[in-house]
Amino acid sequence: MPVISAPHEFNTEDLYVDLRDMYGYPLHLKCEGFNFAGSIKLKAAASMIEAAERSGALTRESTLVESSSGNLGVALSVIAAAKGYHFICVVDARTNLATRKVIESLGSEVHTVTEPAAEGGFLAARLAYVQRLLAGGPRYVWLNQHANPDNWRAHYRTTAPQIEKQFPGLEVLFIGAGTTGTLMGCARYFKDRPRPVTIVAVDSVGSVTFGGPPGPRMVPGLGTGVRPALLDTSYVDHVVHVPEADTVRACHTLARGGFLFGGSTGTVVSGALSWLAEHRPGQNTTAVAIAPDLGERYLDTVYQSSWVRDVYGIGVDGAPAAPETPSARDTADAQGGDAVDDSHELTELPTGALQS
Incomplete structure (x- = not known):
């Protein structure tokens, strides 16, 4: 039984959700929200x-x-x-x-x-x-989380070694890209190991992190409007861009299975499933995705039917809302961009090709 005197002394490191029964893909979700801050x-x-x-x-x-x-x-x-x-x-x-x-x-x-x-x-x-x-x-x-190397060092010391301990045969690791601290810490760790691990970064459509065009983003967490100083793309093998409507769909699918995760987790899961379908169809790949957060703080947005309908024009089941509400278009216009595309964008990054 852990006994602590400060809240940051406790974090659950070895909890994973097997998503095979839910999605049909061999994907394990590392749950990082079980601490006193509720996130990684x-x-x-x-x-x-x-x-x-x-x-x-x-x-x-x-x-x-x-x-x-x-x-x-x-x-x-x-x-x-x-x-x-x-x-x-x-x-x-x-x-x-x-x-x-x-x-x-x-x-x-x-x-x-x-x-x-x-x-x-x-x-x-x-x-x-x-x-x-x-x-x-x-x-x-x-502290400047966007450029502070102690951001990625935290995950080099803790998150990545814990994943390696639980999955010594790891083949693919999916990591959401925000400040890229988690991404860089884990990617650097596994690139320093003798066994090859494919590192897949998952980003939001509308984020400029990997050179994409800026666009409206309403779910906080992943994605940036300014390229993070921590990012070194030579450590990243593939990038998946996920539309926020697919983020919402993934969150609600997980919730229907009893798992209330946050928007960042929905993005990572959606991106991971898209990548596996494209690159490992029908294969029994050892794959892990990092779930940064839980869902309670998204009850008024991602899990609120009226908010989802107004912003994305879809119902909470992911189906298009009829008729499409004007406020979804108004939101996109106010953000200075078009409504998001509902298709994933897959980008392969040759090793060292985009070194920062």
């Missing part, structure tokens, strides 16, 4: 805070500042509460209301950016807001 981001948050403390950059007089779509903000709030730090989390209008309430309940501040930048969207706007805060004096400390 607790690892990165702890790693970055501990490194800042060791360097002396973070002291009791400091005010932590971070841009987050939600999950890292919660994780930093958990640790800030435990350690007594003041924390300001900069989010945007897409961040789930439940997430913002959790951050505030833990004693941290939430500053919400309501307008996207002309270039780089909401992420660029959040980062610009962070810079304005930093101009307020040296007491503000920015």
